[in-house]
Amino acid sequence: MTNHPPVKILLVEAIHEVAKEKLESEGFQVTLLSHSPDESELIKLSKEFQVLGIRSKTNLTEYFLKLNNHLLAIGTFCIGTNQVDLEKSNHLGIPVFNAPYSNTRSVAELVISEIIALSRQLGDRNSGAHKGEWIKSAVGSREVRGKTLGIIGYGHIGSQLSVLAESLGLRVIFFDVVKKLPLGNAIAMSTIEDVLSQADFVSLHVPETAQTKDMIGERELTLMKPSSYLINASRGTVVVIDALVAKLKEKHIAGAAIDVFPLEPASNKEKFQSPLQGMSNVILTPHIGGSTEEAQYNIGVEVAISLSQYIKNGSTTGAVNFPNVDLPVHKGCRRILNVHKNEPGVLGEINNIVSKNGANILGQYLATDASIGYMVMDLEKAEATRVATEIEKLNRSIKTRIVI
Ligand code: NAI
Numbered sequence: 001m002t003n004h005p006p007v008k009i010l011l012v013e014a015i016h017e018v019a020k021e022k023l024e025s026e027g028f029q030v031t032l033l034s035h036s037p038d039e040s041e042l043i044k045l046s047k048e049f050q051v052l053g054i055r056s057k058t059n060l061t062e063y064f065l066k067l068n069n070h071l072l073a074i075g076t077f078c079i080g081t082n083q084v085d086l087e088k089s090n091h092l093g094i095p096v097f098n099a100p101y102s103n104t105r106s107v108a109e110l111v112i113s114e115i116i117a118l119s120r121q122l123g124d125r126n127s128g129a130h131k132g133e134w135i136k137s138a139v140g141s142r143e144v145r146g147k148t149l150g151i152i153g154y155g156h157i158g159s160q161l162s163v164l165a166e167s168l169g170l171r172v173i174f175f176d177v178v179k180k181l182p183l184g185n186a187i188a189m190s191t192i193e194d195v196l197s198q199a200d201f202v203s204l205h206v207p208e209t210a211q212t213k214d215m216i217g218e219r220e221l222t223l224m225k226p227s228s229y230l231i232n233a234s235r236g237t238v239v240v241i242d243a244l245v246a247k248l249k250e251k252h253i254a255g256a257a258i259d260v261f262p263l264e265p266a267s268n269k270e271k272f273q274s275p276l277q278g279m280s281n282v283i284l285t286p287h288i289g290g291s292t293e294e295a296q297y298n299i300g301v302e303v304a305i306s307l308s309q310y311i312k313n314g315s316t317t318g319a320v321n322f323p324n325v326d327l328p329v330h331k332g333c334r335r336i337l338n339v340h341k342n343e344p345g346v347l348g349e350i351n352n353i354v355s356k357n358g359a360n361i362l363g364q365y366l367a368t369d370a371s372i373g374y375m376v377m378d379l380e381k382a383e384a385t386r387v388a389t390e391i392e393k394l395n396r397s398i399k400t401r402i403v404i
Contacts, residue, residue: 007072007311010045011053012037015077016300019053026308043067051307053077060084065092072401073097073310075303079290086321091371093339093399095319097306101156102298103290107205107233108160110289112168114257115201118229119144121255123283140227140254145169150199152192152215153206153234154180161203162186173198177211196223201231208235218243226252233259233289245275248282255281259289314376314403316367323367323374333362334384335376335403341396342373350375353390359383372398 006029011019014034023030028051036057037045046052046068053075054060060074062085069092074084076098084096117123120141128135149165151158151174162172162183172186175195182188189195192215196202202224206212216230217240224230230253232239241262247253258276264287265272276282309315314337317326327335340346347366354361354377363378379387384402392400 007051008049009051009053009307010049011075011077012042012058013055013077015053015055016296018297019075019077019300019304022301022304023308026312028308028311039064046071051075051311053303053307054083056080056083058083060089062088065089065094069094072399073307075307077299077303079103081320084321090321090369091398093372095310095316095322097303097310097319099299099302099306102302103292103295104156104160106292106295107157107289108164110259110285111157111161111203111231111233111257112164114231114233114283115144115149115165115168115170115203115229117283118201118231118255118257118281119147121281124281144201146171147200148173148198150174150189150195150202151186152176152195152202152204154182154186154188155205155207157233158203158205159183161205170201192220193223196220197225199228200225201229203231204234204238206234206238208237213237214240216240216244218246221247221253224253227254229254230256231258232256236261236264241275245279248276248279255283257283257285259285260287312403316374323369323372325365325367325374325376327365327376328363330363330378330403332381333378334381334388335378336384336388336391337399337401337403338375338377338388338391338397339399340373340375340394341398342368342371343396346373346394346396347375349394349396350377350391353387353394354379357383357387357390359387 008029009023011030011032013036020030020032050072052071055078065085065088071094074094074096076084076096079100081096081098086096089096147170149170149172151162154174154176158174165172166184173189173195174186175189175192215238221243244256261274276284306318313327314335315327316322316324359379361377361379365376367374388400388402391397
């Protein structure tokens with residue numbers, strides 16, 4: 001059973017300093033490393049820490065997690081969580097927290113800049129001027145005011161973009177598979193085809209799923225208005241690049257801004273190659289939609305708060321692999337947190353322990369998923385330690401601790 005403080009937290013991969021500051025201000029002991037340790041180094045390091053904070057380069061495998069089942073929680077200070085074996089960490093009772101929406105605004109702002117840049121052929125004018133070309137011409141350059149932006153995927157980014165675009169005088173239409181409240185004057189369309197055929201700019205903001213794979217191919221690009229533009233800052237698998245190249249060559253599409261690709265270099269040292277390179281009025285960016293100082297800062301704050309709330313209060317809101325429980329602050333009592341196998345009878349065993357000890361339950365919360373149950377119980381201080389020790393000994397208990 002683990003009591004706190006001081007909980008020791010290891011942050012690697014140069015996570016934004018603000019995370020360290022936030023966690024230290026909560027009384028935790030934080031070590032921040034600038035590199036991504038390989039598995040053997042991390043195994044040596046992690047023994048003395050109860051919480052790990054990583055970004056996308058550090059892999060936490062089943063092997064690593066088995067050796068480190070003492071961990072209380074893991075923070076992925078980024079959007080993705082593929083680098084962690086989420087199933088294993090769930091089975092071991094280790095919640096994983098990330099920051100999925102900290103860079104929403106950054107992506108929406110990039111897209112706004114691209115809408116104007118495509119409309120004014122800024123990419124080509126800029127590279128031409130750098131090479132000594134002077135192409136002063138209004139042909140094909142247009143204001144964006146009054147044009148129609150079609151958003152496919154009206155989630156966090158799509159809806160944020162919708163608000164920003166209207167402030168520039170764009171008319172916004174959108175399509176989403178889920179019924180969404182249109183913000184401002186935006187109009188929901190019943191089909192993706194409606195959006196493709198009416199929009200001057202089509203911007204994609206869907207997740208990577210089996211349904212969105214190759215979602216924009218030859219048929220969809222043909223449906224787009226002649227001289228319209230395609231923007232993709234969602235995921236590289238959503239657009240069939242060869243089809244886009246063909247439509248650009250035919251001049252059916254007047255330009256594109258692409259931030260994500262089916263194949264992306266694994267690091268800044270690798271060379272980037274795409275059939276879109278060298279095409280006119282095509283803006284290519286290296287998956288930087290969400291890469292801003294502000295987003296990094298926000299990620300640092302968001303994940304640090306999630307970790308701190310879990311350690312101090314037991315709340316698992318936002319954990320990607322764990323039953324979510326948003327808990328009230330506990331005052332004047334002790335809180336027992338117990339992760340157990342989700343099998344019939346465990347709660348009965350726990351409640352037997354409570355009644356055998358004559359303990360008074362002041363609050364009890366339970367959330368489950370297919371394999372684990374997460375039970376939180378507020379008890380009078382006098383009985384809490386005794387009860388928690390007995391709960392911890394249950395065969396089907398995975399992790400038990402008391403927060404003060
Ligand atoms: P979100 O989950 O808030 O919104 C996605 C929306 O797409 C949801 O409303 C969903 O109902 C809708 N959707 C799902 N399948 C659909 C389909 N087949 N057709 C139409 N709509 C569909 O996600 P969020 O945060 O807005 O992110 C959107 C995309 O942006 C994701 O792919 C994410 O990975 C990507 N992204 C890219 C970044 C970059 O650096 N370029 C940074 C951050 C996110």
